[in-house]
Amino acid sequence: MDKFSLYVGQFLPFHEHFAPKGHRACQGCGVALAVRHVYKALEGLCKNIDAASWQIPWKHSVLAGADKAATIEPALLSMEKKQGMLYICFDNECVSGKIDKDALIKRQPAVALANDFTYIATACPSHPFDLIEKVQRAWNTSGNSYIHILCPCPIGWEFAYENTVRIGRMAVETKLFPLYEIAGGCYHITVEEPQPRPIADYIKKQKRFSHWKASQVEALQNELNDAYNQLKEKAVIAK
Amino acid sequence: MADKTFKQEKVGCYLLETNKAQPFEPGKKPELKPEWDKDLCVRCALCYIYCPDAAISRQEDGYFSADADLCKGCGICHRECWFGAISMVKEG
Numbered sequence: 001m002d003k004f005s006l007y008v009g010q011f012l013p014f015h016e017h018f019a020p021k022g023h024r025a026c027q028g029c030g031v032a033l034a035v036r037h038v039y040k041a042l043e044g045l046c047k048n049i050d051a052a053s054w055q056i057p058w059k060h061s062v063l064a065g066a067d068k069a070a071t072i073e074p075a076l077l078s079m080e081k082k083q084g085m086l087y088i089c090f091d092n093e094c095v096s097g098k099i100d101k102d103a104l105i106k107r108q109p110a111v112a113l114a115n116d117f118t119y120i121a122t123a124c125p126s127h128p129f130d131l132i133e134k135v136q137r138a139w140n141t142s143g144n145s146y147i148h149i150l151c152p153c154p155i156g157w158e159f160a161y162e163n164t165v166r167i168g169r170m171a172v173e174t175k176l177f178p179l180y181e182i183a184g185g186c187y188h189i190t191v192e193e194p195q196p197r198p199i200a201d202y203i204k205k206q207k208r209f210s211h212w213k214a215s216q217v218e219a220l221q222n223e224l225n226d227a228y229n230q231l232k233e234k235a236v237i238a239k
Numbered sequence: 240m241a242d243k244t245f246k247q248e249k250v251g252c253y254l255l256e257t258n259k260a261q262p263f264e265p266g267k268k269p270e271l272k273p274e275w276d277k278d279l280c281v282r283c284a285l286c287y288i289y290c291p292d293a294a295i296s297r298q299e300d301g302y303f304s305a306d307a308d309l310c311k312g313c314g315i316c317h318r319e320c321w322f323g324a325i326s327m328v329k330e331g
Contacts, residue, residue, distance in 0.1 A: 007284070010283075025292075028315055032291040033290075037288075128288050161313040163318065164291070165319055
């Protein structure tokens with residue numbers, strides 16, 4: 001199957017539902033890319049509203065301070081009252097002005113798990129088929145589901161426009177943002193990297209980390225390894 | 240559009256240059272524009288998947304091309320093409 005993995009894009013629907021007449025996002029916007037992939041996943045699954053430009057029923061809200069795991073909790077709790085809801089967080093890490101390592105390692109999926117969400121997943125538009133499968137699986141679960149999507153932002157993170165997908169892939173390769181899913185309390189890592197890259201590669205590419213010192217990078221690397229080992233232990237138990 | 244102008248003469252908010260507003264056309268003049276080399280292209284559709292502006296569409300012969308009105312010239316397709324079939328060309 002590896003031989004044909006390059007051509008899997010041929011099987012996607014080629015009809016464009018997302019912004020058929022263009023949108024006003026920046027060049028190389030990661031959020032626009034992620035929204036487009038979600039559209040690809042939901043095509044044919046829900047009723048289309050042809051009058052609206054987005055053509056899919058949606059509700060949009062900006063969570064102030066969504067980088068912190070604690071502030072996302074009330075939003076999730078309010079969402080929880082509605083049964084069978086798909087909650088997608090498009091995270092571009094641009095809400096909080098100061099970048100520290102707590103904002104980089106995501107705790108929101110664990111918060112969602114504590115709030116009785118039945119299906120929780122992390123995704124990144126650099127792995128589009130993984131993202132599409134997860135959204136479809138979340139749509140088909142009966143309970144509430146939460147998907148956390150990391151969207152690289154060329155303006156906020158300060159890298160070249162053309163590197164949007166590459167930076168997202170690097171976040172997965174360095175295990176800063178591991179792609180996993182939690183279905184009914186069981187962890188499953190969907191994209192495993194046997195040889196992870198050092199986090200310094202990811203830090204160097206972006207100018208928003210230009211004030212970081214070497215000690216900070218090392219501390220982040222250590223915390224990252226701990227977080228990933230914890231995740232791996234949970235995944236092993238689930239097996 | 241040309242005959243509609245906006246002028247403000249009160250003290251405080253001067254518009255020094257008027258008649259500068261233009262209708263919005265996304266990607267009207269991107270600096271760079273992708274071009275496909277059909278000898279190298281294997282029609283894998285990766286450029287189509289990674290385009291955030293939904294500008295790339297499939298032609299009848301299976302190859303891909305970008306809509307000049309929607310393309311913003313970000314260059315993701317050029318970066319992500321495995322075979323180097325896409326080059327960013329300056330629009331002259």
